[in-house]
Amino acid sequence: GAVVSQHPSWVICKSGTSVKIECRSLDFQATTMFWYRQFPKQSLMLMATSNEGSKATYEQGVEKDKFLINHASLTLSTLTVTSAHPEDSSFYICSARKAGGYGYTFGSGTRLTVV
Amino acid sequence: KNEVEQSPQNLTAQEGEFITINCSYSVGISALHWLQQHPGGGIVSLFMLSSGKKKHGRLIATINIQEKHSSLHITASHPRDSAVYICAVRSQGNLIFGKGTKLSVKP
Numbered sequence: 001g002a003v004v005s006q007h008p009s010w011v012i013c014k015s016g017t018s019v020k021i022e023c024r025s026l027d028f029q030a031t032t033m034f035w036y037r038q039f040p041k042q043s044l045m046l047m048a049t050s051n052e053g054s055k056a057t058y059e060q061g062v063e064k065d066k067f068l069i070n071h072a073s074l075t076l077s078t079l080t081v082t083s084a085h086p087e088d089s090s091f092y093i094c095s096a097r098k099a100g101g102y103g104y105t106f107g108s109g110t111r112l113t114v115v
Numbered sequence: 116k117n118e119v120e121q122s123p124q125n126l127t128a129q130e131g132e133f134i135t136i137n138c139s140y141s142v143g144i145s146a147l148h149w150l151q152q153h154p155g156g157g158i159v160s161l162f163m164l165s166s167g168k169k170k171h172g173r174l175i176a177t178i179n180i181q182e183k184h185s186s187l188h189i190t191a192s193h194p195r196d197s198a199v200y201i202c203a204v205r206s207q208g209n210l211i212f213g214k215g216t217k218l219s220v221k222p
Contacts, residue, residue: 009155034210038156041214042214043117043119043201043212043213043214043215044201044203044210044212045212046209046210049209091156093156093158095158095210103160103163104148104160104210105160106150106157106158106159106160107157108155108156108157108158109155109156109157109158111156
């Protein structure tokens with residue numbers, strides 16, 4: 001079955017530093033990848049949609065200069081949280097979709113804590 | 116009002132009980148997903164539905180498009196079923212998530 005690997009699973013960083021999260025589709029080509037954020041006891045919220053080889057589309061209220069998304073290949077997308085602040089502490093999770101597909105395969109998520 | 120509402124928010128059951136989790140939505144959809152989120156946060160896609168009913172092992176998902184309602188049933192529940200179950204609808208190309216139902220199954 002389709003598998004998406006997400007790393008790291010958890011990270012603690014200092015305020016002002018940048019953190020990169022990787023999302024990799026292991027056995028299929030993901031033309032579209034999605035990045036979500038989930039605060040405690042809240043729904044998953046879509047941050048951005050990225051299509052391979054093109055710029056990501058960000059949801060309203062998500063700063064594109066703070067959350068850098070790169071989808072340079074059909075199997076890898078990265079989310080970089082730049083100049084992290086404590087309020088960026090959250091659970092970040094990616095999902096990937098094949099070309100023409102309706103199903104979503106989720107990564108295992110990354111818990112980010114900014115201190 | 117949220118576009119996707121789930122009930123109940125929390126559910127505690129004894130092992131072996133039949134479980135039902137409900138999802139109502141208010142937008143037009145092309146598909147509805149049931150997801151399972153484990154305590155560590157990882158998410159597994161259980162079902163994708165656009166009509167009718169699907170069954171996988173002890174899990175059954177149904178959808179009524181006219182009533183904009185879906186249910187997830189778990190038969191013969193087991194402690195390993197303890198997780199958060201999330202309903203998500205695909206609308207205009209995006210997934211909209213419910214807040215989830217936290218299920219605890221006691222032995």
